[in-house]
Amino acid sequence: MQSRPPSEHEPRRCRLCGEQRPLTFEHIPPRSAHNRAPAAIQGIETWLARDSDPNAVARRPQVQQRGSGAYSLCGPCNNLAGRLYVPEFRHWIEMGTTVLFGPDDLAARFRDERETAYATVKLKQRRPARFVKQIATMLLAMSPPGLGDNFPELRAYAADPNAVGFPDRLRLYLALYAGPHVRYAAGAATVRNFLTTGTEIHHVYELAYPPFSYILSLEEQTPVIETGNASNFGSLRIDQSADVELQMIVGYGETPLPLDLRSPAALTADTSEREPFMPPWGGK
Numbered sequence: 001m002q003s004r005p006p007s008e009h010e011p012r013r014c015r016l017c018g019e020q021r022p023l024t025f026e027h028i029p030p031r032s033a034h035n036r037a038p039a040a041i042q043g044i045e046t047w048l049a050r051d052s053d054p055n056a057v058a059r060r061p062q063v064q065q066r067g068s069g070a071y072s073l074c075g076p077c078n079n080l081a082g083r084l085y086v087p088e089f090r091h092w093i094e095m096g097t098t099v100l101f102g103p104d105d106l107a108a109r110f111r112d113e114r115e116t117a118y119a120t121v122k123l124k125q126r127r128p129a130r131f132v133k134q135i136a137t138m139l140l141a142m143s144p145p146g147l148g149d150n151f152p153e154l155r156a157y158a159a160d161p162n163a164v165g166f167p168d169r170l171r172l173y174l175a176l177y178a179g180p181h182v183r184y185a186a187g188a189a190t191v192r193n194f195l196t197t198g199t200e201i202h203h204v205y206e207l208a209y210p211p212f213s214y215i216l217s218l219e220e221q222t223p224v225i226e227t228g229n230a231s232n233f234g235s236l237r238i239d240q241s242a243d244v245e246l247q248m249i250v251g252y253g254e255t256p257l258p259l260d261l262r263s264p265a266a267l268t269a270d271t272s273e274r275e276p277f278m279p280p281w282g283g284k
């Protein structure tokens with residue numbers, strides 16, 4: 001992730017509109033959504049370095065003093081998201097934070113459960129399309145331009161407030177995510193349904209930042225995780241309000257592996273009981 005301003009001799013493309021324009025610092029997630037503290041970033045630096053150097057080697061984790069983010073959006077795109085999407089996004093962050101760490105404290109309750117836990121959240125009169133457009137903006141902003149180049153419909157959906165319909169070739173999933181790791185995975189491949197119903201290699205982008213993991217799945221045949229598909233929120237217009245009900249995995253980020261939502265108890269059990277090797281995504 002580019003955390004310093006690009007020099008003038010180093011033109012870069014806005015990840016949202018795709019144009020060569022001066023880039024501004026985009027907080028990912030937005031500053032108002034619990035992203036103010038200095039952040040240790042692992043992994044994403046390498047992915048984004050490929051922007052300029054396909055053979056970039058991994059660097060040590062960086063601490064970004066201004067919170068997590070990148071110089072990846074032009075000023076107009078940054079402002080658009082800040083004005084139209086972020087205020088709605090903040091409500092969902094509050095909801096997720098309350099469910100995980102509020103009076104019910106699901107994060108603490110399920111830490112010791114080996115089985116995957118689920119929670120169904122209900123929201124009254126929210127504007128889900130704005131929330132989804134903000135997620136699409138963040139996923140584009142944290143990724144090399146290839147994501148938007150290969151899926152221009154995702155750019156179009158995020159950049160045009162009036163665009164309706166989440167792109168057909170893509171699926172968006174949400175999981176509750178209690179941390180402690182923050183994960184940026186831009187273009188990971190992960191194998192699901194291992195040795196059971198047939199194998200599918202899923203290509204995913206994950207932003208895992210409490211209280212949510214946002215997962216973008218490319219051209220999947222089978223759901224990349226068992227619940228939490230929020231793609232149909234995109235079928236609403238930007239000003240449309242709706243009552244929302246969504247079942248999500250109560251996930252943890254004990255490892256830096258994309259989509260590894262196992263609880264501490266499940267991780268310990270997998271590590272100590274299963275020999276000689278069990279993939280982190282489980283074999284169920």
Ligand SMILES: [Zn+2]
Nearest residue numbers: 014017074077
């Ligand atoms: Zn732009």
